[in-house]
Amino acid sequence: MSAALDRTLAALADPARRQVVELLRERPRPAGELARETGLSPPAMSRHLKALRQSGLVEDTHPAFDARVRVYALRPEPMVELMAWLEESERMWSQQLLAFKAHVEDQP
Template sequence: MSQAGTAAVDRTLSALADPHRRRVVELLAERPRPAGELARELALSPPAMSRHLKTLRASGLVEESHPEFDARVRIYALRPEPMVHLLRWLEESERLWSEQLAAFKLHVEGGP
């Protein structure tokens, strides 16, 4: 994986390390939502929700938009790109571990 890809995975994993942010991602997987709705759903204060959303935006996991009817409202939606990098990394890790375990099994069983 390239350095850029590795950095993207690091940002994604760092953002997802917090259970509140993982819950936000789960909610946004259902549909885009306003920040206030996310805060109510997670029983967080608006400032706390704002900090979590800032981290998720910085990681690239979510994007914000403003509806035409009210520029004060912020709607958050998931972005798929960071998860694509994470899935690629997980697939590579799985392949590596599968190869290592197969080699270990062969060794333990007395194979060539």
């Protein structure tokens, strides 16, 4: 497993960060809106957004009209790598279960 995938899984281990990812699936949002939607304080949201940025799951931009505002959006690359790993794991488990089933069915 790659270090990037480890960072993605670690970031997604927290329920608040998963909630942020769910909200960002709909559209990019400012940090303040994310804090209100999740019921977290701005400092707590800032910590979660920092973890999501460090994992590569989100990126932030500043709108031209106000450099103080950060708008967060999802980045697809970490999720693509996660999906590939999950698909490979699913294939391995399917093969293992089919082999086990064949073994059990061959027994008298």
